Amino acid sequence: MIFTVFFPLIIAIVIPFLNRFKKRIHTGVFALVVPLGIFLYFIRFIGEDFQPVSQQVPWIPSLNIMLDFYLDGLSLLFVLLISGIGALVTLYSIYYLHKNEKLGHFYVYLLMFMSAMLGVVLSDNVFVLYSFWELTSISSFLLIGYWNHRERSRYGALKSLLVTVFGGLSMFAGLILLSIITETTSIQEMVLQKEMLLNNDYFPLIMTFLLLGAFTKSAQFPFHIWLPDAMEAPTPVSAYLHSATMVKAGIFLVARFSPILSGSEWFFIVVSIVGIITLCWGSYMAVRQTDLKAILAFSTISQLGMIMAMLGFGTEVAVFAAAFHILNHATFKGSLFMVAGIVDHETGSRDIRKLGGLFTFLPITATLALFGTFSMAGVPLPFLNGFYSKEMFFDSALNLTEGSLTLTTFLRNVIPYLAVFGSIFTFVYSMYLFFGTFTGKGDIGSLPKRPHEAPVGMLVPPAILVVGIILIGLFPNMVNQPFLAHAAEAISGMKLEEKIAFWHGITPPFRMSLTVVGIGTLLFVFRNKWKGIYHAIPGPLSLNRVYDWLLEKTESYSSRMTKGYMNGSISRYVALILTTILLVTFTFMGFTEGFVMDTSNLAEVSTLEISIAIVMIVAAFGTIFSNNNIAAIIILGVVGYGISTLFVIYRAPDLALTQLIVETVTVALFLLCFYHLPKLRKNVDSKRTKIINSAIAISFGTLMTMVAISSHSSKWFEPISEYFIETSEELAGGDNVVNVILVDMRGLDTLFEITVLGIAALGIYGLIRLRNKKEENE
Known part of the structure; x- marks a missing residue:
């Protein structure tokens, strides 16, 4: 059963290769095998003694998400319609679409949509159902806009996508609430908890979200406006999407959750x-x-x-x-x-x-x-x-x-x-x-x-x-x-x-x-006698005009908003990013009481350490007021070398050595880069801009300091360092815990870091050789 859901997608992958033979064999002939085979497979389940069939394959077990598929009478009805009508539509399209059309695109989209619909009606896991649900919106968008050279086709495809995806996101919210309340992702298990759900305070919200998803997908008033514009699709698409499949997905959703929802008046x-x-x-x-x-x-x-x-x-x-x-x-x-x-x-x-x-x-x-x-x-x-x-x-x-x-x-x-x-x-x-x-x-x-x-x-x-x-x-x-x-x-x-x-x-x-x-x-x-009533009802009123107005205003306001901050100023971008981090982090940490300061387990601080810290602080401030590139780089290097010194004092020679190497290379690279940059100019920002930038800088620095102190003071979990200390010699035979962590405990990380550095080195070597060859040719 699981194979039948993904079978159309598998064939869709090879359709572009089969499309090369379309001058001899119409591409639709290859696609026809898929719905016909699925129909013949499922028709054998018809019978008075039919019993539901289920199948499960692990997908994301850690999140309790399985590829759960469930075949009962309702899903069998829809599967046979999807595959049966799909076979007839595919046969019809062979004669409707000329071989000069982009047949490879058409049948890839069609098979993608077929697989999505099969997934919707057979899924028992709510999140798997949602994944296939949105795939129907995407694939139908591609099918409706198949003749994308037509403006009306593009308009109809976009309208169908916006309306149905809006409903899909609403449905997703309802499914999340259902899974949280019932502590399961299985629809059949949710049905067994019907009474509990009906008495839950969130039930009206769940019903609203699910019905919004169903109403938009099945073109219910007032969300029906997308369906007439979807008629710009080729007729085989209209016959398939709008008779047996996509528009009935909302019907299916209501029918599937009816055992739960129908308990409410x-x-x-x-x-x-x-x-x-x-x-x-x-x-x-x-x-x-x-x-x-x-x-x-x-x-x-x-x-x-x-x-x-x-x-x-x-x-x-x-x-x-x-x-x-x-x-x-x-x-x-x-x-x-x-x-x-x-x-x-x-x-x-x-x-x-x-x-x-x-x-x-x-x-x-x-x-x-x-x-x-x-x-x-x-x-x-x-x-x-x-x-x-x-x-x-x-x-x-x-x-x-x-x-x-x-x-x-x-x-x-x-x-x-x-x-x-x-x-x-x-x-x-x-x-x-x-x-x-x-x-x-x-x-x-x-x-x-x-x-x-x-x-x-x-x-x-x-x-x-x-x-x-x-x-x-x-x-x-x-x-x-x-x-x-x-x-x-x-x-x-x-x-x-x-x-x-x-x-x-x-x-x-x-x-x-x-x-x-x-x-x-x-x-x-007597239609000609009374059809003038349409001039009065609906007359000039139209939900399509409301949709167009909303779309126009949304685009207009979003454009103005985007232009308000996307003005090409890097300093503004940085300011906005840092301000957002400040607001979100301060708010979250404040409400969750995340800022903690515990000094009970800190070591004593000597005069030497205080002296080095003061030198680093002075150097950091010095970079702000320096008007010379080289001076600013050297002063910034003092901060890095100061950290290396602290590592030595705290008996971490390997970290000190690493910091020294990194700092030396960084300073050298800065010097090389700044050699090609213009000289520093005097700051010409307004007083207001300077005040804002200073406030953001001081606030962000304060935030990082508080986060660092809080992370050290908060002991929510047992430190993993104890595990490394206890097992480094037993598991890896090494006394140097840091080396064991780098080489064994997280050896793959280290390997990929080395690989990245190696690739970068090869790239630099290649650039140098290219430059040398260029100079030789000149």
Whole structure:
């Protein structure tokens, strides 16, 4: 199971080499093996007797971070969608993308994204999940911006990255709190501590952080704005990211943590409200669009809102319907994205105002679109899978759980009406998409290309998905107990027994479906009469404008702030760095009582030592007032030689010798460097600057002195020197403890230090030889 997660990344590494053969074999053929193999591996787990499977490999054991992977019904559902839709999208891309494209880049990004999504849905460790979560954001950024020569592609990629990474960081905060409170990083172990978490004071904060991550990733209102702009990606990317994978990562997150979060009534309130608003707003705005992919983008937003709302409802019917609709949405939305790509590929346009009458030119494509759009609309026909989950959605909206809050009672009364409202516009945009593209009178002559049917390779993937629509519609229980029931059980934490049937009589949900079809048909037929309402609602208001304004102001203020201190003045940079260290260190040490002074174990100080210290202090001050380069270097050398003398007095001859050598070499190097530098000039800084610099210098010196004294006075741990003294002769056979430490105890450090010095010496030798050769040639 672990291998399957990293298998796409392994193949991604070799794709650039395989891409060299793209003129003979399309690079997508090599990539196709990956999702197809993963799908065939995992499909064998489908069955009524399926039991969860777990696997663990140590990663960072010291931090309790393992590569924990867990396959249950929920993750199996997503793995099969990721690999199955991934295989179809890869096959579709072989015919959609020309060999002149940067295919190596495309398939590396695609496989990277596939691996990231597999990691998200299979991870049981929260920090591993987060790592893969952010990898989905990065890889989707690269996929959306694949055509980076287009300004809109770059804009859409950046918007998706900023919004989803913001949510990802919020989610990360929630995961950290969860791991601290439960003292585990395993999601399954966290679920077992549900009651303790629900009673924890930080639970509302945890839920907020996790839901922010889910809402941004799954394009829930008001974070949905990134999804329409992501349509600038190639159609295979749109079909993959926005039907089965990335946009459903947030859905997966809510579903995975539902056993914990659903214990709070506020989970029902927040998730249900956000989901139902997203459904209504997405479906309403889809009818306004004129680009085929824009219509599908807003339709995806509305469908994701419906699934999120059902997860918020939390009832048995709602949870089962959510799992069912995740599957159904992947089939009809994936096929419709591919149909939109075919229309664009074969006509050169996605503008629905220029299209029409394409049924004659693209009959197979139009037939596939018919099944996809009617299933998405929830038309009550037994061979359309979308109707079944839509019917369950209505049923769950009518039978919400009683709650103790007044808001809960209000929602129970309002949600069924909002569900019908959103579904009406879902029906309208579905009809608008199909009939506006394939029927009526189209201006074929104005299209960039003469329409004709797509090649078989582009038709096979959407056709397979449409076959899935029909089979699930005709035999819904075929996927019930062996597949969906396990997914629903993983979400709810209990075994669910739901029987899927087309006809239940004239029930309230069926009457709601008839209402949707009736009113939706009227709105579609008379669309031109009422579409002017969009000038009022939303009118000039747009969340995209808010995003653009925030981005512009952030860039403007950050630019002004950066220019305020990045002015090319080295002295200012040093002052800012030292001031920051001062504030942070003084504050931290002060609050933690880190400044300690203990003189009980100090040796007596003689007159000789005091005299040397005074000489060093005078020399240090002398460097400040010296106006001559050589004099300043010599005076500074006095400080170094003074330290060497102190080492001799304290009976550390090896340190004294080292200090003498270093000081001598340093003085010599300074003399060589200063020979080529201009003479010291008189300080022309203002009085204010001198005062500030003096204050910083004195404060920093005081800080370092206090830290040095405190580090000597604080005995938080047993000194390691005792270990070296006791074991130096036993382990290394040496009486000189310092030599043993350098050669044996930290021998590798010493070896690498010598290596660095050796490399530096070789570099200097090479420079000298080059200079000598240059002089000889001159």
